[in-house]
Amino acid sequence: MRDVLVIGGGIIGLLTARELRLSGAEVTLIEMGQTGRESSWAGGGIISPLYPWRAPEPITALSRWSQTVYPALTTQLLDETGIDPEFTINGMLVLDDEDLDQALDWGARHGQPIEILQEPAPHAIEPELGPRPARALLLPGIAQLRPPRLSKAVRRALEKRIDLREREEVCELLVADGRVCGVRTPKGQVEAKRVVICAGAWTAKLLEQLGTPPDIQPVRGQMLLFHAKPGQINHITLHAGRYAIPRRDGRVLFGSTLEHAGFVKRTTAEDKEALYNDAIELFPVLRRTPIEDHWSGLRPGSPSGIPYIGAYPGIEGLYFNAGHFRNGLVMGPASARLMVDLMLDREPILNPAPYALNASR
Known part of the structure; x- marks a missing residue:
C-alpha cells in the first residue's frame, strides 16, 4: 500500500x-x-x-x-x-487604466512595482503597439x-x-x-x-x-499562436481581458475566451475570428504574421x-x-x-x- x-x-x-x-x-x-x-x-x-x-x-x-x-x-x-x-x-504592460488608484495601492501593499507610462513611453517600449489610451501601467x-x-x-x-x-x-x-x-x-x-x-x-x-x-465547473478557453519573429513584441501585453505573450523564439500567444460549454473541448471558427481581430487591433504587425495554431483547454472554474x-x-x-x-x-x-x-x-x-x-x- x-x-x-x-x-x-x-x-x-x-x-x-x-x-x-x-x-x-x-x-x-x-x-x-x-x-x-x-x-x-x-x-x-x-x-x-x-x-x-x-x-x-x-x-x-x-x-x-x-x-x-x-x-x-x-x-x-x-x-x-x-x-x-x-x-x-x-x-506586463496593462493598457486598461480605469482602476489606476486601486492598482497602485495594491502594488504598494504587496511590494509589486508598478510604473505609470504616459505616451510616448508605451510605444517606445512596444513600437508595434496599435493606437491605445495615452496612459498604461507596467509591472516590470x-x-x-x-x-x-x-x-x-x-x-x-x-x-x-x-x-x-x-x-x-x-x-x-x-x-x-x-x-x-x-x-x-x-x-x-x-x-x-x-x-x-x-x-x-x-x-x-x-x-x-x-x-x-x-x-468546480469546466470553463473553456481558446488560444491563437502566431509565428512571429523575436523582438517584434517585447512584453506580456494586456487589454480588455485579452493578452499577448511573446515567447523567447518570437512566437506570440494570444488569448483567451471564457466559455461555459461543459466538457466539450473544441475550437470554433467564430472565436478564432474574434481573437484574431482583437490581436491585430492590439498589435497590427500580427496581420502580416501567420497563425501557427489554434487550440482550446478546459479550466477548472471555481x-x-x-x-x-x-x-x-x-x-x-x-x-x-x-x-x-x-x-x-x-x-x-x-x-x-x-x-x-x-x-x-x-x-x-x-x-x-x-x-x-x-x-x-
Whole structure:
C-alpha cells in the first residue's frame, strides 16, 4: 500500500506529487490521459493573475509565494532534467487604466512595482503597439514560462521516483468506515493510506459520490499562436481581458475566451475570428504574421477563482487541491506546498482557512 495516491497529472498534481516525494512519501500518481495535457498544456503561462489588484486576497497570497520560488524551481528542474521551462521576466504592460488608484495601492501593499507610462513611453517600449489610451501601467517584474515545458520537466524529474500511471481513469473512490483506502480503475484497485484529488475540471465528478463535491465547473478557453519573429513584441501585453505573450523564439500567444460549454473541448471558427481581430487591433504587425495554431483547454472554474486546498470533511485521509481556474500556473507551487503542509501537519506557509470546502467564496 502506497503512502499517498495523487489523482490527476496536470501541473497541480505533478507539483503536489513532487512536494510529497521531497517529504519522503511513497507516491503513486494516476492520470486518465497524458500528464500535463489538459489545462496545464493549454494555458498561457503568465506568472501573475491578469489584473492582480482585482484578485481576491487568497489568490494573491498563493501567487506571491509562488512568484518568489519560481526562479529557483525552474533552474533546479533544468539542472535535473535538461528541460528548460523558459522562465522569462518580460514585464506586463496593462493598457486598461480605469482602476489606476486601486492598482497602485495594491502594488504598494504587496511590494509589486508598478510604473505609470504616459505616451510616448508605451510605444517606445512596444513600437508595434496599435493606437491605445495615452496612459498604461507596467509591472516590470512579471514573468512567464512555457507550461508544456514545465509539465514535461516536472514529469521527467518524477518518473523514476514515483509510480506514474497514465491513461488510467479513476472510476470510484474507495471509502470504508469513514476513511479513504484507495480507488478503483479499469485495471483494478489501487490502495493507499491517503488520496489527493488534483483532477482540475474533473474534480467535482470524482467527488460526487460523496455527496458534497466542490463547486468546480469546466470553463473553456481558446488560444491563437502566431509565428512571429523575436523582438517584434517585447512584453506580456494586456487589454480588455485579452493578452499577448511573446515567447523567447518570437512566437506570440494570444488569448483567451471564457466559455461555459461543459466538457466539450473544441475550437470554433467564430472565436478564432474574434481573437484574431482583437490581436491585430492590439498589435497590427500580427496581420502580416501567420497563425501557427489554434487550440482550446478546459479550466477548472471555481467561485472567485479561489482553489479548494485541504482535507475533505468527514473522510479521513482524503484531500483535494483543485479549482484554480485561470491561475493554476501562478498558484501551483504554493498550492502544492500548502497541501503537503496540511497533510503532514507541518506549519503551513499560509493560512489554509480561505481554501477549505466550506469557506465563503
